[in-house]
Amino acid sequence: MKAYVVEREKLIHNIQALRAFAGSATIWAVLKGNGYGIGIVPFSRILHENGIDHFAVTELKEAEALRENWPDAQILMMRSTADPAEINALLDLGVILSVGSYETASAINSAAAERAAFAEVHVAIDTGMGRYGFLPKNDDKLLSVFESMKNLRVGGMFTHFHSAPSSEKATKRQFELFEAAVGQVRAAGFDPGMLHCCNSHAFVKHPEMHLDAVRLGSAFLGRLTCVGKVELEKVGHAECTLEEIRRIPKGQTVGYEAGFKARQPMRIAVISLGWYNGLASSRRNDLYRFRDSLAGVLHHLRDMVTRPKIFVTVNGHKCRILGHVGMVNAVVDVTDVECGLGDKVIAQINPLTMKGLRVQYR
Numbered sequence: 001m002k003a004y005v006v007e008r009e010k011l012i013h014n015i016q017a018l019r020a021f022a023g024s025a026t027i028w029a030v031l032k033g034n035g036y037g038i039g040i041v042p043f044s045r046i047l048h049e050n051g052i053d054h055f056a057v058t059e060l061k062e063a064e065a066l067r068e069n070w071p072d073a074q075i076l077m078m079r080s081t082a083d084p085a086e087i088n089a090l091l092d093l094g095v096i097l098s099v100g101s102y103e104t105a106s107a108i109n110s111a112a113a114e115r116a117a118f119a120e121v122h123v124a125i126d127t128g129m130g131r132y133g134f135l136p137k138n139d140d141k142l143l144s145v146f147e148s149m150k151n152l153r154v155g156g157m158f159t160h161f162h163s164a165p166s167s168e169k170a171t172k173r174q175f176e177l178f179e180a181a182v183g184q185v186r187a188a189g190f191d192p193g194m195l196h197c198c199n200s201h202a203f204v205k206h207p208e209m210h211l212d213a214v215r216l217g218s219a220f221l222g223r224l225t226c227v228g229k230v231e232l233e234k235v236g237h238a239e240c241t242l243e244e245i246r247r248i249p250k251g252q253t254v255g256y257e258a259g260f261k262a263r264q265p266m267r268i269a270v271i272s273l274g275w276y277n278g279l280a281s282s283r284r285n286d287l288y289r290f291r292d293s294l295a296g297v298l299h300h301l302r303d304m305v306t307r308p309k310i311f312v313t314v315n316g317h318k319c320r321i322l323g324h325v326g327m328v329n330a331v332v333d334v335t336d337v338e339c340g341l342g343d344k345v346i347a348q349i350n351p352l353t354m355k356g357l358r359v360q361y362r
């Protein structure tokens with residue numbers, strides 16, 4: 001047995017806590033990357049059952065999967081596109097499109113005009129992320145979206161923060177730039193619609209930036225790298241069973257590069273989870289890379305000196321992994337643990353780094 005288990009109760013707890021903290025702000029649940037790895041359809045079902053019916057995606061196939069299940073949900077495509085086939089498919093699905101430039105606005109406007117219809121769009125403002133969006137200042141093209149694109153209905157404006165977990169200063173700066181762009185639109189006599197800028201980290205750290213709506217992804221999984229004002233539970237872990245238990249003599253080596261050598265006779269167990277499944281990679285491949293910061297460099301140095309200790313839980317006991325984690329296997333020290341073949345192993349693995357495991361809701 002081997003699976004990635006999503007604990008329904010914990011997920012529901014997080015949804016409720018986030019909804020309470022959002023107050024009157026609408027929550028867009030961001031479901032990119034197959035719903036952050038836990039399955040866009042089952043994840044969206046739990047969200048929907050718990051009062052969330054606004055979904056944000058980055059792929060056409062994600063919008064299709066959601067629309068098939070939720071005919072009345074609001075679906076926002078966060079990435080802009082100028083591909084007529086994609087635009088038409090999204091319009092067929094009743095998806096709100098993002099407009100990130102004059103060119104994408106024109107492409108959507110033309111597609112809508114050809115259908116003799118209106119396309120609802122949210123206008124992206126680039127306040128520093130450098131991906132999609134109009135520049136916040138002196139961008140006449142921004143106003144032209146409101147002024148001259150007759151087949152667009154602007155339902156909102158948004159921006160995306162680049163350093164929400166790490167820099168309040170940068171986030172505040174981006175927020176100001178966004179407000180300035182919104183002000184420019186209002187000053188020209190247009191309604192900017194629903195305003196949204198917060199991702200999960202900004203949401204928990206900056207309630208003053210909630211505006212009309214927020215876009216949350218990782219918060220649902222309780223995997224934020226900053227401590228905010230919302231108590232969240234980590235959702236998701238890997239499970240497998242003990243497949244082999246052996247005794248090894250003093251001096252026996254374990255794993256590639258003989259990364260571990262027994263100093264005394266030991267009892268070891270083999271598990272069928274490895275780095276391919278995300279075991280041991282969570283620390284460095286988390287959503288935000290610690291190695292980008294000084295703290296990350298220090299972590300790295302310490303790892304080189306002390307060899308990081310990775311643990312899994314066998315029958316409720318914390319057990320150390322010996323030597324290097326293999327691609328799909330690892331070896332665990334069970335010398336002091338009562339266990340037998342078939343007993344349960346739990347490994348903390350971030351769903352974003354998990355691969356190759358069937359997702360099971362429980």
Ligand SMILES: *Cc1c(COP(=O)(O)O)cnc(C)c1O
Nearest residue numbers: 030078160199200215216217218
């Ligand atoms: C991924 C994403 C989010 C959600 O980010 P989290 O930090 O996971 O909450 C919000 N907005 C945009 C544009 C995104 O790409």
